[in-house]
Each structure stands twice: as structure tokens, then as C-alpha cells.
Amino acid sequence: MSRLDELSIEEASRRLASREISSRELTEACLARIEVTEPKVGSFLEVTAQLARQQADDADRRLAATGTRTSDTTALTGIPIALKDIFLTKDVRTTCASRILENFIPTFDATVVARLRRAGAVLLGKLNMDEFAMGSSCENSAMQLTRNPWKLDRVPGGSSGGSATCVAAHQALGSFGTDTGGSIRLPAAFCGVAGIKPTYGRVSRYGVIAFASSLDQVGPMASTTRGAALLLQTVAGKDPLDSTSIDAPVPDYAGAIGTAPTVKGLRIGIPREYFVEGLDADVEAAVRAAIGKLQDLGATIVEVTLPHTEYAVATYYIVATAEASSNLGRYDGVRYGRRRGEEQGLRDMYGESREQGFGAEVKRRIMLGTYVLSAGYYDAYYSKAMRVRTLIRRDFEQAFERCDVIATPTAPATAFEIGSRTDDPLKMYLSDILTISVNLAGLPGMSIPCGLDSAGLPIGLQLIGKPLDELTLLRTAAAYEDSCHWHRVSAELKP
Amino acid sequence: MPLDENEIRRVAVLARLHLGEDEVARLTGDLGRILGFVGKLAELDTSDIEPTSHVVAMSTPYREDEVTTGGDPDSAITNAPRRDGHYFVVPRIIE
Amino acid sequence: MSAARSYYQEGGFETVIGLEVHCQLATASKLFCGCSAAFGAGANEHTCPVCLAMPGVLPVLNRCAVDYAIRAALATDSTINTNSRWARKNYFYPDLPKAYQITQYEQPYCEHGRVTFDLDGTEHTVRLTRIHMEEDAGKSVHDAHASWSLVDLNRAGVPLLEIVSEPELRSGAEASAYMRKMRSLVRYLGISDGNMNEGSMRCDANVSLRKRGATTLGTRAEIKNLNSFRSIERAIAYEIERQAEILLGGGAIVQETRLWDADRGVTRSMRSKEEAHDYRYFPEPDLLPLVIDDAWIERARSELPELPDARRGRFVTSYGLSGYDSGVLTASKELADWFEAAVAAHDNPKALANWITSEVLRIANESGAEGETDFSQLPFAPEHLAALVRLIDDGTISGKIAKTVFSKMVESGDDPAAIVAREGLVQVTDEGAITAIVDSVVAANTAKVAEYKSGKDKLFGFFVGQVMKESQGKANPASVNRLLKERLDG
Numbered sequence A: 001m002s003r004l005d006e007l008s009i010e011e012a013s014r015r016l017a018s019r020e021i022s023s024r025e026l027t028e029a030c031l032a033r034i035e036v037t038e039p040k041v042g043s044f045l046e047v048t049a050q051l052a053r054q055q056a057d058d059a060d061r062r063l064a065a066t067g068t069r070t071s072d073t074t075a076l077t078g079i080p081i082a083l084k085d086i087f088l089t090k091d092v093r094t095t096c097a098s099r100i101l102e103n104f105i106p107t108f109d110a111t112v113v114a115r116l117r118r119a120g121a122v123l124l125g126k127l128n129m130d131e132f133a134m135g136s137s138c139e140n141s142a143m144q145l146t147r148n149p150w151k152l153d154r155v156p157g158g159s160s161g162g163s164a165t166c167v168a169a170h171q172a173l174g175s176f177g178t179d180t181g182g183s184i185r186l187p188a189a190f191c192g193v194a195g196i197k198p199t200y201g202r203v204s205r206y207g208v209i210a211f212a213s214s215l216d217q218v219g220p221m222a223s224t225t226r227g228a229a230l231l232l233q234t235v236a237g238k239d240p241l242d243s244t245s246i247d248a249p250v251p252d253y254a255g256a257i258g259t260a261p262t263v264k265g266l267r268i269g270i271p272r273e274y275f276v277e278g279l280d281a282d283v284e285a286a287v288r289a290a291i292g293k294l295q296d297l298g299a300t301i302v303e304v305t306l307p308h309t310e311y312a313v314a315t316y317y318i319v320a321t322a323e324a325s326s327n328l329g330r331y332d333g334v335r336y337g338r339r340r341g342e343e344q345g346l347r348d349m350y351g352e353s354r355e356q357g358f359g360a361e362v363k364r365r366i367m368l369g370t371y372v373l374s375a376g377y378y379d380a381y382y383s384k385a386m387r388v389r390t391l392i393r394r395d396f397e398q399a400f401e402r403c404d405v406i407a408t409p410t411a412p413a414t415a416f417e418i419g420s421r422t423d424d425p426l427k428m429y430l431s432d433i434l435t436i437s438v439n440l441a442g443l444p445g446m447s448i449p450c451g452l453d454s455a456g457l458p459i460g461l462q463l464i465g466k467p468l469d470e471l472t473l474l475r476t477a478a479a480y481e482d483s484c485h486w487h488r489v490s491a492e493l494k495p
Numbered sequence B: 001m002p003l004d005e006n007e008i009r010r011v012a013v014l015a016r017l018h019l020g021e022d023e024v025a026r027l028t029g030d031l032g033r034i035l036g037f038v039g040k041l042a043e044l045d046t047s048d049i050e051p052t053s054h055v056v057a058m059s060t061p062y063r064e065d066e067v068t069t070g071g072d073p074d075s076a077i078t079n080a081p082r083r084d085g086h087y088f089v090v091p092r093i094i095e
Numbered sequence C: 001m002s003a004a005r006s007y008y009q010e011g012g013f014e015t016v017i018g019l020e021v022h023c024q025l026a027t028a029s030k031l032f033c034g035c036s037a038a039f040g041a042g043a044n045e046h047t048c049p050v051c052l053a054m055p056g057v058l059p060v061l062n063r064c065a066v067d068y069a070i071r072a073a074l075a076t077d078s079t080i081n082t083n084s085r086w087a088r089k090n091y092f093y094p095d096l097p098k099a100y101q102i103t104q105y106e107q108p109y110c111e112h113g114r115v116t117f118d119l120d121g122t123e124h125t126v127r128l129t130r131i132h133m134e135e136d137a138g139k140s141v142h143d144a145h146a147s148w149s150l151v152d153l154n155r156a157g158v159p160l161l162e163i164v165s166e167p168e169l170r171s172g173a174e175a176s177a178y179m180r181k182m183r184s185l186v187r188y189l190g191i192s193d194g195n196m197n198e199g200s201m202r203c204d205a206n207v208s209l210r211k212r213g214a215t216t217l218g219t220r221a222e223i224k225n226l227n228s229f230r231s232i233e234r235a236i237a238y239e240i241e242r243q244a245e246i247l248l249g250g251g252a253i254v255q256e257t258r259l260w261d262a263d264r265g266v267t268r269s270m271r272s273k274e275e276a277h278d279y280r281y282f283p284e285p286d287l288l289p290l291v292i293d294d295a296w297i298e299r300a301r302s303e304l305p306e307l308p309d310a311r312r313g314r315f316v317t318s319y320g321l322s323g324y325d326s327g328v329l330t331a332s333k334e335l336a337d338w339f340e341a342a343v344a345a346h347d348n349p350k351a352l353a354n355w356i357t358s359e360v361l362r363i364a365n366e367s368g369a370e371g372e373t374d375f376s377q378l379p380f381a382p383e384h385l386a387a388l389v390r391l392i393d394d395g396t397i398s399g400k401i402a403k404t405v406f407s408k409m410v411e412s413g414d415d416p417a418a419i420v421a422r423e424g425l426v427q428v429t430d431e432g433a434i435t436a437i438v439d440s441v442v443a444a445n446t447a448k449v450a451e452y453k454s455g456k457d458k459l460f461g462f463f464v465g466q467v468m469k470e471s472q473g474k475a476n477p478a479s480v481n482r483l484l485k486e487r488l489d490g
Ligand SMILES: [Zn+2]
Pocket: B069, B070, C030, C033, C034, C035, C046, C047, C048, C049, C050, C051, C052, C157
């Protein structure tokens, strides 16, 4: 690899530490790559070039002052990354890809952002997404279209579409997204990168614009599992500002993966409910091949069952929209955000600001969520969904009595064509059919590339772990990666 | 799940969305189909099942009672669409 | 109204009242963020991203607020639920920045309590349905512009207790007495300043009427904006008549929220809030369940201060006061503290109690706001009152002179001994001086002396009065009596 922007995070980190390259050089390489590729891909809502150069120079000073890695530098010092536009960044416009926040300038950093700044990471900019993270294709952005770098007429997946495309197109070495029902794993699979959604509570949600609070979780994307591990360990851990963040030690994931991770003795569960009708043949073949590879590497394959899988999408769309309808009440045009209709009085100001500020999918979900919580329907929908959620959690608890990791496809098919599902919300919702249960159960899940389909589009292998056991996921993924080449195949930005 | 346009209008009032008539019609269809789909949960007997509202099995943590924030009304109103001094301004509220 | 009133007074209807008392907890910071909870600051001075409901912010619970809430539960003999939950109550209003209030709904931390209070010498007990914690909303200012309202979020997120009574109160007077007891309790507990003027304590009343003897409840109206004891009594009295009038006219009560308009003395329907009360409560996902274990409860119990009923009992047994006086003195913690400070300075509790319940309370009520007894405004300290009683007890001044000294204390705030010295009010006990006055009075009234000696005993009082007058009230009455008797009878 000669181009700096194509380096993995772990390799760039090594070269920065040894002063073979500077952060400024690396950052300039990414900015140049963004310049060239952005017209085709459209990952960024805002490129913070000036801030990035300044942070890169700061990082270089830190690296120079110490010479070697000491307490002042981290594995991320000088590494250029980008953030989904759902993370609040002090003094950098944060829109959540919504008109209602088109001019919103946060006065503080999300905890994740503060930790990344402290670690010395370089912020290249803010990434496109589905508005308020509601979508599976990135087509619900109110701002722009983002295209899949593998085939530009395809969606990148969503909602963290820009987070996947910026890594796949080598615009940034890594990125962060959020995952409420598959929003990291699905675009990671569609764009052929590694993405992990940690255990609910592993990473602080403070300063992350809420979609569905009991499901939202922050996670990284990178071209390699080790890169994702470095990103994750920088931001994970208890945050006193997030009451739902878990007070548990965060392992040195990258260190624990090491240079020769093994899956010997690992029990990998294969849930039969994830390999049924509608699963694309190429996807099934690639995923089964990957499982076979893991078996070759010493893992034991066991069949498990997750019987309530078929109820997951329905459960999710009740729980998530109910929470969203409440979370999005604050966009009322009073303290920030777009205001319309104030001349007609308060009632119209609310109605017009929200009507004009939110896009169609956001309004659809607010309406659905409001409906399922409203008097007379709560028991039939919301209360019912919370109980089915318990059944889905139990499925996993029982499955994990028999295995250490569960392996499935990340999505039933590869990236679909732009515009092909926008008219049918239900069809779009079913894109997340294989990722949603993981959020309902609060478990860690990961997607890594495991092949290409006949059209040359990436296929994702999903690994699901026990609560707080991200390490086993990462180790399994790294062992697989070390045995194959899929993560080294680059998107070519073809039409 | 039968859903009529008046029901959609009722929900839109609760949600403070000024929907146009075409949107009311479209949402009536969309929500009707989605509710039909999620209605499949009724197949399951959940009478003995505890609801899951949180997946984290902990009790809520505390902060100590100390004043640590505030005193910056300028930044409080910096994104406000309309303000008067340090107040937010809204169309007159009629009780 | 008169027909309704007379029917009501003749006992045709029974009034059913339940109160929802909102009480601001006296924590330093807000319930879910680190902003000051203090009253009175510039607009939005006490705000941060959390209480402004900026995107992405999250609540973290104030431990002290829970401590205070536990005290309230213990003081009302309530059951504390080990596990309770937070809920969101969703509605749009400019002073509600998140468009939901974090409160407790299905599983409050506290249930099944009771409170006893005294009204006109009768003890009443009211059961409490529940107590829960919640956050306050901000404040809107409506009168600054013709077409705009101003929003200040300093109060948004301030911790409140909502104390919900069973519908067991029967009159405005009972409701008001219950509220007084509740305020006394929270002040004793040190969990709230109970200040109704500043809105730290306020209540909503659910009022309905039913035919006497009926077992089901009538349709109720919820009256909001009751922020003084007088408002509670007046609003409930008005509402009873309004409902009685409707019922007697064959009409039906509409279940609605009504606002008390103190200026016009009426309750009126809140039309803007009529539309769909559909709060869409659901469990707050950003806060995990609240767990209050036995250790926490026991620690709180051991730190509980003496409460009004216990203190009243102690005043009867330790100070020998009547139950009534003890009740008056312990109704407010400030008054009871004031009394005990005076007793500590001079050990004559009965005399001090008399002075306080008659003279001092009158002064305090005059200086305080409506319905408030304000001890901070008294011009003298409890030690001054103790000094005054000591001057009487050691014979330095007479009880009569003491009244004069007391008024001077109220005027000047001076020490009573200083007043007595300055005004020359020391009692004359010098028998030579008194004898001289006696002699001059006898000499000046020879005719009366003759009448007395001929058997008109009643004239003795006349001579005492003359001597006291000559001495400007300062002669020791006992000495005057004895010396006069010696002179006239001897
Ligand atoms: Zn605050």
C-alpha cells in the first residue's frame, strides 16, 4: 500500500509513532482524497479541513514531544477520522441530516467526541446519515444523497451511511456511527467495512442525538477489525453523564486481540431462523463459507434457535417509534432549530416548524410512535412490544448457554438500488430483519466483510456476542480477517 | 387494523404536526399497513411475561447535590430563533 | 347562589376534596442536572444543556432529592417501594423544554401514607394515595409584550414532590388545615422552605359533590393555581357553590381543569387545556429503576428530626403546657424553636407560652404576609422575651409595667432591662418611699378613711389605686397592700 489514505488505523498508528509519517501528511492525504471522491460518494455534510489541519499539527507536536508512545499520546493520536452528524461537536454545526437542525451549533461536545479529542484523533468532518438515524439506506437524509462506493447506483445502507462510505472510499481511516436497529452493521456490510455495535451501555450516549433511547448505541467503523477495536476502546466506558452507561472495565481490545488471535475451542452458534426464505443465494453461500473457514480455524459450530426472530421487526417498530415520538418533541422551534409560522400563534408555530422541519420518514415514525402510546392503544402495542422484547432477550440467553458467539448474515441481500425501496416503508424496514433483535436484546453485534456477490457488492458476516463480551467478537473477527483477504479489497467508485 | 383519516388527524394534533390533506391520506395508508404488520404480535401470549423497558440490569446511578453548571445564559440562548435579553420568545401563550 | 347554599348547608350535599400538593425540595441543584435550584436569578441564568433539553442530553438523578423524598415518606407513615420507576409525561408547552416531564407514574417510590391535622380542636386523619418525585417546568412571562410570551427555564428541572391525598377532605377549611400541616411537616423535615409566595409549595384541588350518604364519587373539577391558604379556602368555597348550583338546576358537572382567578374570586375553565389530555406516559428509557433499599431507609429514619406531633406531646409533658397551647406552639418549627430558645434563657415555660401565644404571635402575624407567621421580621429575639419574663418573676417590674415594656420592645427592639432603666420603670420596693405615699394618700382623703373605718371595706381598693397612681404604677403591689392595711387597720 502506497497511499496514506489507504492505511489501516493500526498501521498508520505504528508509522505515526515511529515518525515515518506525520499526522499532517496523513490528514492532507485524506483531505485530498475527499476532494477527489466526494463528488461521487457524498459522505460528508461538512468537511472541517481547518480544524483537522490544526488538530493534526497538535498531534504531531504531541508525537514529537514524546518520540515514543507515552501517556500523552494514544494509538489514535494523529489518526484522521470522521463522525456521523448525530454527535454533538462544539462549535461545529450538527444537523442530524434534518432541516429542523440545519443551523444548529452545539455549545458542547458529546462524551465520545470529548474522548476522541483528548486521545488526539483528528476530526475530518461530519457525515451524512438518514435524518435522525431513521432509515436503512441513507436516502432519508434531508441534505444530500450518499452513494455506495462499490457501485454508485446503490445505497450505502443506513442510517450511518456516510460513516461506512467514508471508510470504504478511504476518505477517513475510521469513523463513528450509531446503531439503533442495524444502523452501523447494515452500512458496514453494504460497504465492505468492519463495524461494531457494542453492548447497550458500553459507550456513552451523552451528546448523541437520540432516536430510540433504549436501543441507541454508538460504535466505530474501520477497514479492519483491529482498527475498529482501537476506536472502540478509546470511547468505551462509564460516563457519569449517561445513567445507562455501564460501569465495567474496558479491555485493551487491540492488545488482547494480539497478532495471532485464535478461535480454537470457540463455540459458534448458527440460528436457523436467520437462514430462511428471502435470503440471497450469494449471501448465504458467502456466510456459510465464512462459517466453514472459522470451523477450519478450530471453532465448533452448533445449531441454535432464536424462535421469536420473526417478531423482532414488529417489536422494534413499536418500541423505537414510541421512544422517538417523545425524543423528538423537543424540536419545537423554541430554544433552537427551525421555526416557522410564529406569526399565526403558538399552536401554528409548533405545527409548522415540525411539519416543515421533519422529513417524511421522521413524520411517519413520530405519528406511529404517538399512536402506539396514545390512550387506548398502549396496552395493545407498546406494552405488548415490551413483553415480546423480553421473549427475544430470553431467546438469546438460552442460545448463549450453548455457544459463545452467534454468526449470521448481516443483511438478507447486498446493497439495493437507490430509489428501489423508498415508496414502500415496510419493505425498507425489513432490510434490518437480521440486525434488529440484537438491539432489542442490548447485545454487542458486529459486521465484517466476507465476500462479494455476483454483482461485485460486499457481503457482511454478522457476529453477535454475550453482554459486554465485545472482545470475543473482535477476536473472532480478527482471526477470520487474518485468514482471508476481503477487508483488503477496495471499492472502485464505479457507476 | 382499521385506521381512518380522523384518527390520523387526532394523532397529528398530539404530535404537533400540521399535516396537509395529501399527507393525511398517505399516512392513513402507511400507518394502516404498518399497524397491520406489527399486529402480528397479538399471536403471542405474553400474559405471564414481564415487560423489558431497559436491557441494563442496574439501578439508576446518582450525582451528588452540587451546583456544577449554569451561569451562562448567553450560550443558553445562542441557538434561539427569537429572544429578548436572555429570554426565549414565543408567540403569546393564551391560557 | 342562595338556594344552592342553603341546600348545601342543610346537608343535602357532601363535599369530596382530594389535594395534590406540589412541594419544591430544598436541594442545592436540580433533579437531573447540576444547575442551581435557587429561586430568583436572571433569565436562564440557572440553565445548562440538560435542563434546556439540547439534543443528545441525558438526566442523572440527584441523590439528595431522593434522601428528602424518603424523609417525607417516613414522616407520613408511608410505604416506600424498594423499586420504583421513572416515566415520561408527554405534552407540548413552551416552558417544558423536552416536551415531556420526567415523573413517576406506574410505580411511584411511595404509597399508602397518612397525615393527621387539627382543625378547631378536632383531630382529622387523611390518607395519602401516593407521593412521587418529578421535575418542575420553567416559567412563562405573558405581560411583557402584547403578542409574545417570554420563557425562562431557571425552574425547569427543579425537584418536586407531588403528594396526592385520598378524596377525604370535606371542606375548604379542612383542605387549608391539611395544607398547613403539610407545610409544617416539610419545614420540620428541612426538605422544603414551604414558601407559598415563591411557589415552593402549591396545590391543585379535585372537588366534587355527592348526595349525602352516596358511596360513589361525583364528577370532579380539578382546580389549579392554588398558591395560598386563602386561595384554597376561597376557591373551594366558590367551587362548591358553583357545582351545587349546577346540580340543583338539574345539570351535570363537566370533568375539567379550572383555574382559580384570585382577582375575580372565581374558578374558570381552562379552555386551552381542554383538548385531549393524552399524556402518553411510558417508562423513561434514559433512567434506570430507582432502588431504595432498607439500609437507605433506616439511615434516613435515624436522621429524622423530631416531628410536630411528637414535639407537641413533649411540650405537654416537659413544660406542663396545655394541649392547645402546645399545638399552637408546635404548628410551625420556627415558632417552636423560638419558644424553646426563650425557655432556655429563662425557665418559665408557662409564662413564656402565654406571652408568645398572645402577644408575640399577634406581632408576628401583623408583620408576615397573608396567612404567614414571620419570625424573621420580629424586632426582638427570644432571649429578650425571656429577659422580660425574668424581670416580672424577680419583682423588678409588675405585670402591668411589663406590657408597657413589651410595646417598647416592639417599637425599638431594645433589651427590656435597658428599657426599664431608661424609662425609670423599676418597681418601687423601698418601703420607706411607699409608706410616704400611703401617708400622703391617707392624709388627703380623711373623709374616705372615716367611711372605711366605719365598715365600708370596699374602699380599700380605692386607696390601693390612689397609691399606685401616685407611684406611677411602679409601687410593688404586695407592699402597697400590706402597708395600707397596717396604716388603716392599725
Ligand atoms: Zn441544568
